[in-house]
Amino acid sequence: MDVYLIRHAEAVARDPAGQMADEDRALTDTGRTQAQRIARNLPERGAKIERLFVSPTVRTRQTAEPLMAAWGLTGDAVVDCPELAPGGKIRKLAKRLSKHPASAIGLVGHRPDLNDFAAWLIGSRKVRIAIDKGGVALIRVDDEDDWAKGAGRLIWLLPENWI
Template identity: 30%
Template sequence: MKRLITFRHAKSGWDQPAIRDFDRALNDKGRRAAATMGRHMRQLGLRFDSVVASPAVRVAETLDAMFDGYGRRMAPSWDRRAYLATAATLLEMVQETPDGVEALMLVGHNPGLEELVLLLAGSEGPTDGGTRDSIGEKYPTASVAEIHFDADHWQDIHAGDGHLVRFIRPRDLDPALGPDRRL
């Protein structure tokens, strides 16, 4: 069995309009959310053998804060293709994963990650509780989805093959990490 964990970068700042999108850093809420998600993944016992990530600054900072919360660091494989990638490109990256990797964490951006999860998650696993619909509504920053595949080889994974096991948003763990309320 193969497991894919998708992790969208945490909330970034827009306070420097002249900065390139690629170079945008996390804001304080984003750092808190990424660390919170890391702690929660550790509490769940969520393990991964490999991390493939977009090299964008906000993704690197998300991983740094997540690893602080998780309590374990890994050296990600930075892949420029993941920056603002489509679901098709992300699926190609998943299919290129070496078979020795049982659990892959893919870290990047929307809308590609959301579309990838919806593409792959043909059914909901026993612990999902109907969250596939939640993903279709919105895949917020710093959210994590876990999909299981009855496959021995990553190259054999195709649309609809997966079982969505869980979808966790930062606001599920701490309401203060949810959307800002507008008056």
């Protein structure tokens, strides 16, 4: 199984006055361009995502929209995934993913959670994987039923400016 870890594109800055909740932050114009670029370039790299798991925040949903259009994903192929919200637990996410077998999935989430999940999946949380805003990592899990620590191999990690 191919697992595409997609960090949300650039969002508006946190509101220092606290008038806007973190989960309500939307993409900037640059972020919308980044999301479109991801949706255009991943298929060009051979990505064929069958199911997309999305954190329940505005910025991740907006990042996911062009991806959904690129692969024609609707209905059950798009999963609202609270385990991808900021502060989500790795083992709960792994358990959730194990219930949705597919040959290729995408996860649209946040830092540091996606970075931590990537490190856990390849076998060491000591490994520092840094997925940029609008960046993507591809991890291959050889057995889609095995979502244990160390079950995956990092295939590539692309910063936003390489996509």
